[in-house]
Every structure is written in structure tokens, then in C-alpha cells.
Amino acid sequence: MVLTSFGLKNVPQNVVLLIEEDIGDVKSVFFQKICSDALAIGKKVYYISTRSSEKILAEEMNNFGIQDFDEKLTIIGNFSEPVALFDMCYKRHKLCNRLYGDDAGPLHNITDADVCIIDMFSSLFIHEEVEIISEAIESLINISRDSNITFLLSADMGILPERAEKIIRSMVDGVIQFRTEYTGGKINRYINIPKMKGSLPLNKMIAYNVTSQGITMDTRERVG
Template identity: 35%
Template sequence: MEDFPEKSVILIEEDTGLAKSIYAQYIAAGAASAGKHVFYVTARDAENIRSQMTRLRILPATGFHIEEMHGTDPDALLDLLTSHSKGDLVIVDAFPFYFLDIPLAGFRDAISRLIAVAKTGRIFLLLIDRGILPQRHEVLLRAMADGVIQITTVTEGDKVKRYLNIPKMQGAQLLEKMLPFTITDEGFLIDTRERHG
């Protein structure tokens, strides 16, 4: 989390899957252990997330709150996100779920509202599966976000490899490569070794 720009809205996206959620949960655990207050909003079952974080041995003892929100009303989500004062880091797992039927102008206004709240001292992580929102909505979200982290899954023979790509991050020098990573019992491990030959 220390690498994220302060007062920002960061998009974490992948084609489909749970790697983005696990990545965000590791970020949440690190932030909570550093004394930050983390507010995790999800359309998923909160107990499943707690169980998953317990299996990964990353469930924080303090500073971490999960809120289930199953309705798809974007105004209700925005009211919750913008009025909750305890979240230094706010994670929205399955962000597109709440904006499926909103027109582009309304979507732009919603993102602008989050950006305005972020500028008061919070970081928002918005998790999305690519292709759920209309293409113009996704392009607008990438353009308005302060940072974009992409998780890509590639099949190579009989193996599945996952990569982290950061095409946009305000105030950071961008990497010229995608970083391979694995998720094991030891954690979310990014392979930063240089390969030669």
C-alpha cells in the first residue's frame, strides 16, 4: 500500500477469477497491520472472505471491517463509501456489479464523486472483471483512475501463469515488464528475479 499514491482511486482488474480479490486482501492485511483502517465492501459472502483470509493466514485482528452489500443500487453504494469515515483504505470487490445499468454520464459522476472523497485522504481500490461493464464505461474508469493494476492469466502448455501489469500509477515510475506471481500458502508472491539468456 505504501507504493500507492495517497488520496487515490486505483483500479485492479482481471479477465475473470479471484486473483484480484486475493491480491486486494493481502493489501488490506498489510494496511491493517500498519495501523490503517480498512473497509472492505463486497457482494460476496463476508464469512467466505474471512475464511479465505484465515486460510491464507492474513486476517487482521483489528482495523479490518467487511460490509456485505448485495443490492445493486449505485447511489446506496456511493452513500456508503463516501460517508464511511473509518476507512483509510476502502476496497470494493466486484465494483461493476453495482453499476450494470447506469448510463455513461451517471457512471462518470459516480467516479468523480469517489475521486473527490479520495482527495480528502483515502485510497479506494475498485476490483473489476473486464467485460462486465460496457467498454466505454471501462475505458472511462481507466482514464479517471489514479492507477491501474491488471492481472493477466496466460496458458503456457499445461501450465497457467499469472502476471501483474501496472500500466498506470500516478507518481510512480512504470515498469517495462509484467511481473509473474503465484499465490501459495506462503502468500501472494511476486517474482522480481531478472532472467538472462
């Protein structure tokens, strides 16, 4: 998968990874590439978006050769309720009852998926307390282990309180950050991987470009 191009020797499975970005939509391009790679090797993928409709997502994925009618791909757009996320994972998850009682009904069941992408995870919990956010991450970690699912969660830096962001980073199995710097009228983009299960932290940030084919590594320059 695309993670190997970042210089990681080991690509973890059945984990919860946090994908952060200071500004922009690069993480969505990254997710669509992940989705394409996973489907190409026969993985079942759930793609959940809080920002786009199913129609728009399907059109964007066509750029990567992904067809929305692929039987191994389920797209859920305009997603807005955190309780529905856990209702899809477990019919009666303890966090569902805590947040909303017994009012929520099951929408989908994602426990048979191999990869579950949640773009953007942070927007689902903007109005929740830090305790609820940490319990949500703990729940996803348990679900990933029990049901052999890799969760990829996206977040815009600064959306959640600083304490909540630090707690999420400390709890997840890996953190990938897309950074943008503006210098002398130029835009420089870097990938920082401060944490990844099974791998030593990279000692340099990785320069990259965004093209019509997705994210490509810029091997001419490495800074850190």
C-alpha cells in the same frame, strides 16, 4: 504494503486505484493481502464485497491472520446497491439523489476509513449508463481527496461496455491488471501496471504465482 513488491518506487496515498483481471479471483487474494498489510500498520479498513457474505469473507481473511473482530476492520458482504455506496460516503450525496431520490438512508459512514476496498465495483454498475459510471468515479476521487481515503476498486474485464472501461481507466489514479496466458498446457500469470500516480509506467510485465501466502513475485522471469 504489497504494492512495493511490484517494483513501484512510490506507493500513492488518498487515490482511487482500479484492479482488473481477465478471469479468476486473484484480485480478491490481492485485496486480502492489502487489507492485512494495512491493518498491520494501524490503518482502518472497510472491505465491501458484492460477491461474498461477511461470514465467508471473514473465513478467507483468517488465512492471512486477519481476525473479523479487529476493531479497525469493517466487513460488508453481499453488497448490491450503488446508491448505498455513496450514502456511506456522504449522507446525501448528489449521485444518491440523482439515482434514487431521497429514499436511501445511511448504512455506514466510511469517511473515517484509511482504505476502502470494493470487490467487485464493476458489478454494481452493470445496468447503469456510462454517464452515471463516470460520475461515480469522479465522486470517489473527490471523496478520496476530501477524506484522505485510498479506494481500491476491482473489475472483471469485459463486464462493462468497452467505452465505460476506457473511461474508468482514464479517470482513476492507477491501474493494476492481472493477466493470465495459457501456453503449451501451462498457465502463466503476469501483472501489468500501465498507469500509477507518482510513478513512471513499468516497461515490463511482472510474473507472479499464487500461493497459500498470497501473491508472490516470480523473479526468475520478466516479460513485457
